[in-house]
Amino acid sequence: MTSDAQGFFELAPCGFLVSSQDGTILEANDLIANLLGLPVEDLLGRTFASLLSVGGRMFHETHYAPMLAMHGEAKEIAFDLVAADGQRVPVLVSSNVAGNADPSLVRIRTVVFEARGRRTYEQELLRARRSAEESEARATELATTLQESFVPPAPPNVPGLEFSAAYRPAGAGREVGGDFYDIFQIKADEWIVALGDVSGKGVKAATVTTFVRRTIRALSIRDADPVAVLHDLNDALLAHASDKFCTVVLLHLVHEDGRWSVTASSGGHPLPLLRDADGDVRELGRPGSLVGAIAETSAHASTIVLDYGQTIVLYTDGVTEARHADGSFYGDARLVRVVSEARHGPHAITEAVLDDVLSFQHGDARDDIAIIAFGLVRT
């Protein structure tokens, strides 16, 4: 080495180390010795790993040494040196290997930069990232909890009827959608089934969804007629301090003389499907107007008496408007076919529809999906 190069090695503003293949330090310069608070001579014969914190030594063995052995270099690795007085010195380290056919002549050249300021900054970044991740987790939990409040924890036990329901919020669960359903008792032999979709997403839609679901309960207890409930719900939503509207389908179930009658009314919502025992599927009722959009509403009631083997299916547009990767929609016809061809019974039908819709859009649901199916229990 020329005297200039020698001087540079010794006095450079970064640490230099030369080690043998097993990490034993053969040469060291002043700066690395100063960082460690040791004379240069004390470094010779020690291994590079022995200068590191225990955690750093583990990283060295499991990552750094293999990288050096496999690639002949390792760059910009963050370590803590442990100085003679026990202080940690954050450094960035890069090494390369001067190969040789004789393993005893292999040399590892290592450059060590002190990185106190850089490490402090990085730790602040890490803290900020951790805090952002925690916020995201909290937001997701909030959205999930909120969304779970839009449906009963499980369909209630209605004597003589068998219910099945499915509910799949859109996407990864970070955002709250507006699909909801409810099944509740209003008198000894009377029940209400409600299923709907509030426009939009997010916190505002969520508060409106909660409002709509509660208002349907309150109104139904006063007057169970679905047309009257939809009318009053329209007024209530127009008076509500939001510009959200919704679609709802309401069913009034009455048990009388051993038979169940179902009165259905839709407020802008896809009509329920009625599947007969032979697999024939038709829509139940007549279309009505959106709820909470304009003062004038139109809604109509249609009543049927449930026969054994019949199943009524309610769903939101997350089913029919599900998109395939090629851009096509799931559509009414496919839904009718799946409902028609499913095995008999509410559970089989719900499961068949849900599975088919999820596979149609390859699990990438852009909208919430809510499905309810029910029929008479076979005695």
Add this chain to the structure above:
Amino acid sequence: MVFAHGFGCDQNMWRLVAPAFEDCFKVVLFDHVGAGGSDPLAYDPVKYSSLQGYAADVVDICRELELESVVFVGHSVSAMIGVLASNAAPGLFDKLVLVGPSARYIDDGDYRGGFSASDIEELLVSMESNYLGWSRQMAPMIMGNAEQPELGRELSDSFCRTDPAIAAQFAAVTFLSDNRKDLSKVSVPTLVLQCLSDVIAPEPAGEFVRDAIAGSTYVVLDATGHCPHLSVPSATIDAITPFVQGP
């Protein structure tokens, strides 16, 4: 022979050792889920919250490939993964080669694993500060398929680089594990390879494994560090050969 890599890198770790056995054995190399060229989508934080999840994969690999009389060679944490796999699937494995094994990394009473709980915490911090350079953009690259040669370079660049969240969980699962009770259930011939100076799996840890597995063979390699298959590949091959070719 099935070679399993340890915590930190991937199957490339075996490239100086595994070819030596190709003449006499069908050699199987794989990356643990979460490492190397594995599919990141296959990573299930629940399944891989214990070493049993990794052991189940080893058994699955052997069954899928319809392997018989398997010699399992596991480095570092994969030594214990091999112990668990062998105990879980009696009859599937003929022999175990444990390279730098440790049944428990943290000291416990008289037991010397070599680390304290705070040391493990420090490793996690050290890993975190070294993953600053990681970016999500790396992920598709790491998904590369080893059968496609054009991805070879990317794969080698991804060596020792893993999704930080996965690496952190693997580190915690590895270094907080305690498999001391599993050793006595090992019923197949076992070779323990110990490096003379290994900070990850120090000699007392290797001796514990030797003593706990009845009839095991113990060989100390004159090597510094935790990766004899990289630092002294010939000596590693020489130590494994008589054991795997013997009865």
